[in-house]
Amino acid sequence: MTSVSAQYYDGNNTRRHAVTLTFAQGWLQVRGEEISRDESLNTASISEKLGSAPRLIHFNDGAHCEISDHASLETLLTEAGHQPLSLVSRMESHWRVALASLLLLLAGAVAAYLWGLPRVAELAAQRIPYSTAHQIDEQALQTFDHGLMQPSKLPITRQQQLQQEFEKLRRGYSLPEYPLQFRASPEIGANAFALPGGTIVITDEIILLAKSDEEILAVLAHELGHVSERHALRNLLQGSIVALALTWYVGDISNLLATAPTLLLQARYTRNFERSADAFAAHMLQAKGMDAAKLATLLDRLETSHRGKNRKGSKLDEWLELLSSHPATEERVKNIRQIKPE
Amino acid sequence: MHTEGLNIRFTGKGGEYFRIWIVNLLLTVLTLGIYSAWAKVRRMQYFHRNTWLNESNFDYHGTPIAILKGRLIAIGMFAAYNVMINFKPLIGLAILLVIAIVMPFLLVKSFRFRLYNTSYRGLRFGFTGSFKGAYLNFLLLPVASLFTLYLLAPFTHRQIKAYQHNNSRFGQTAFSFDAGAGQFYLIYFLTFLWFLLAGALLGVGAYFIFNHAIVEAAQENNRQMFMYIGIGVYLLFIIAMLLLVPYFTSRIQNLVWNNTRLGMHEFESNLGAMKLFWISISNFLLIIFTLGLFKPFADVRMARYRLQSIRMMPAGDMDTFLAASKQDDGAMGSETAEMFDIDIAL
Ligand SMILES: [Zn+2]
Numbered sequence: 001m002t003s004v005s006a007q008y009y010d011g012n013n014t015r016r017h018a019v020t021l022t023f024a025q026g027w028l029q030v031r032g033e034e035i036s037r038d039e040s041l042n043t044a045s046i047s048e049k050l051g052s053a054p055r056l057i058h059f060n061d062g063a064h065c066e067i068s069d070h071a072s073l074e075t076l077l078t079e080a081g082h083q084p085l086s087l088v089s090r091m092e093s094h095w096r097v098a099l100a101s102l103l104l105l106l107a108g109a110v111a112a113y114l115w116g117l118p119r120v121a122e123l124a125a126q127r128i129p130y131s132t133a134h135q136i137d138e139q140a141l142q143t144f145d146h147g148l149m150q151p152s153k154l155p156i157t158r159q160q161q162l163q164q165e166f167e168k169l170r171r172g173y174s175l176p177e178y179p180l181q182f183r184a185s186p187e188i189g190a191n192a193f194a195l196p197g198g199t200i201v202i203t204d205e206i207i208l209l210a211k212s213d214e215e216i217l218a219v220l221a222h223e224l225g226h227v228s229e230r231h232a233l234r235n236l237l238q239g240s241i242v243a244l245a246l247t248w249y250v251g252d253i254s255n256l257l258a259t260a261p262t263l264l265l266q267a268r269y270t271r272n273f274e275r276s277a278d279a280f281a282a283h284m285l286q287a288k289g290m291d292a293a294k295l296a297t298l299l300d301r302l303e304t305s306h307r308g309k310n311r312k313g314s315k316l317d318e319w320l321e322l323l324s325s326h327p328a329t330e331e332r333v334k335n336i337r338q339i340k341p342e
Numbered sequence: 343m344h345t346e347g348l349n350i351r352f353t354g355k356g357g358e359y360f361r362i363w364i365v366n367l368l369l370t371v372l373t374l375g376i377y378s379a380w381a382k383v384r385r386m387q388y389f390h391r392n393t394w395l396n397e398s399n400f401d402y403h404g405t406p407i408a409i410l411k412g413r414l415i416a417i418g419m420f421a422a423y424n425v426m427i428n429f430k431p432l433i434g435l436a437i438l439l440v441i442a443i444v445m446p447f448l449l450v451k452s453f454r455f456r457l458y459n460t461s462y463r464g465l466r467f468g469f470t471g472s473f474k475g476a477y478l479n480f481l482l483l484p485v486a487s488l489f490t491l492y493l494l495a496p497f498t499h500r501q502i503k504a505y506q507h508n509n510s511r512f513g514q515t516a517f518s519f520d521a522g523a524g525q526f527y528l529i530y531f532l533t534f535l536w537f538l539l540a541g542a543l544l545g546v547g548a549y550f551i552f553n554h555a556i557v558e559a560a561q562e563n564n565r566q567m568f569m570y571i572g573i574g575v576y577l578l579f580i581i582a583m584l585l586l587v588p589y590f591t592s593r594i595q596n597l598v599w600n601n602t603r604l605g606m607h608e609f610e611s612n613l614g615a616m617k618l619f620w621i622s623i624s625n626f627l628l629i630i631f632t633l634g635l636f637k638p639f640a641d642v643r644m645a646r647y648r649l650q651s652i653r654m655m656p657a658g659d660m661d662t663f664l665a666a667s668k669q670d671d672g673a674m675g676s677e678t679a680e681m682f683d684i685d686i687a688l
Binding site for chain 1 (some may be wrong): 365386
């Protein structure tokens with residue numbers, strides 16, 4: 001018969017009594033110099049084991065015992081026909097279980113990031129109307145206009161002409177009807193991009209780089225592909241969810257830093273987004289009787305012009321370039337050229 | 343009689359707590375967050391039961407359901423505010439106002455919950471602060487301090503600590519608090535001086551480090567370069583905050599505990615700013631580099647240092663504290679039915 005040494009407190013004052021616990025004739029017997037009580041283990045509440053912290057047995061009248069001798073207590077509980085350790089306590093006491101939990105959590109996090117997150121963002125994006133997301137565009141444009149971009153230097157007539165061709169291209173598709181935004185931006189260079197709410201911004205630089213209007217329309221068709229599939233909004237949602245998760249995970253003072261990594265994580269569209277925007281553009285251009293290969297031609301030229309620019313870029317730029325999930329232009333050009341008319 | 347005082351001991355171990363933490367994190371994820379209330383009880387129990395004073399440990403009695411209730415209330419308020427402020431800003435602001443108005447009420451409930459669910463040698467702690475006092479100290483004074491450009495902030499801080507400690511009890515025995523507002527003003531003033539000094543040093547440092555880069559950036563009108571400089575200054579600012587926060591925290595903890603009594607028994611706290619700084623910065627870096635896995639070790643390390651820097655200076659027998667009578671018990675917050683805990687740290 002096991003006896004366990006314990007500290008006893010009666011719940012009325014802070015006096016400590018040294019006692020021994022034994023289990024006999026169906027009762028937990030608490031015996032000390034001034035203490036003698038028999039308790040049923042079924043009505044007493046036995047705390048779960050938490051590491052090597054003392055365990056407590058509380059009795060109904062507010063008295064309790066503190067036990068630090070874990071091995072003896074477990075033996076006593078087994079003798080009394082009680083499960084000495086709860087399932088969670090047993091899990092917590094093994095390094096193997098801890099390691100398995102860690103691996104499961106990591107696998108879960110990776111799976112959530114790779115599959116769960118894009119799916120959730122897609123579903124959420126479908127439920128946000130263009131008009132709601134359009135507020136983001138207006139704010140973004142305001143920010144851009146405070147330095148990163150300047151008003152377009154193209155003649156008004158040229159802008160109006162492109163605007164009309166853009167509207168013709170878009171006609172017949174259920175796409176938001178925001179006007180094309182012309183901007184000059186030596187910093188961004190030749191580029192066109194879709195904002196989360198469906199606004200498309202095009203730089204003077206890419207218009208000047210293009211050899212024909214068809215090439216410009218090809219790029220715009222590609223951007224309409226991003227708009228149609230809400231790629232920018234989905235990226236934004238994904239980034240926000242990651243930022244939120246990181247803030248929660250890192251917590252406390254370090255949440256100041258938590259937003260920085262998301263800038264890197266959501267730097268560019270994924271290859272999938274680019275590929276599907278290309279496919280959308282190819283079909284749109286074919287439907288309007290235009291040449292889809294023009295998109296490939298301009299992409300080729302963009303690639304060459306970017307390479308020339310990057311050569312004088314800083315080391316940091318190159319490093320950032322490595323981190324970004326920039327799709328390989330060559331592969332995209334090949335894919336576009338393969339898209340056959342239906 | 344004891345003359346050296348009784349040190350608080352903390353016996354939690356990083357590796358042991360890591361296992362508890364990771365298993366409970368997994369269970370929390372698997373139950374979509376619901377288990378987090380059970381995990382919190384386990385965490386609180388682990389830390390309380392490993393805290394020792396005079397060879398006896400503390401205990402925590404909060405129930406997961408009460409914690410779950412409090413979390414639902416908090417999440418509900420947070421979500422209502424965040425959704426509304428984006429779509430109907432006026433309603434969002436109204437919700438914020440309602441939150442501000444009910445906050446002192448919730449705080450009192452939460453203090454009662456936390457203290458009543460803490461025990462030592464079988465006696466419960468308790469909180470007897472009035473709602474009136476809570477509205478004065480958690481709503482009126484902070485608003486007044488806002489309108490006086492925070493000149494009232496140290497006074498408010500003192501009043502809040504006085505309200506909390508003067509209304510706390512261990513069994514029948516009341517805590518008392520007698521630090522003056524002047525001592526709080528001194529700590530705030532010194533922290534502010536350190537802030538100015540750190541700011542000046544940072545400014546000079548940033549000037550020397552980034553001078554070349556700023557000139558270059560200005561010449562080339564290089565936005566990206568400006569952005570990197572911005573990030574650099576931001577990091578320096580965080581380092582300064584990492585220095586100042588431990589200084590402030592340690593001075594306040596020492597002031598508060600050196601002026602708190604339990605009946606006739608006194609306390610002594612000698613938390614060192616440098617030691618606290620070292621622990622917080624190394625914890626911070628290790629948490630970042632281990633992608634958060636160091637968190638449980640960091641928690642144990644911080645709890646050990648903060649708890650072990652407090653001593654109790656008994657003025658008499660430690661065995662004679664009495665439990666509150668049944669009548670007082672109700673006032674102290676044992677009305678379990680309506681209890682819930684709100685995770686607000688003050
Ligand atoms: Zn694209």
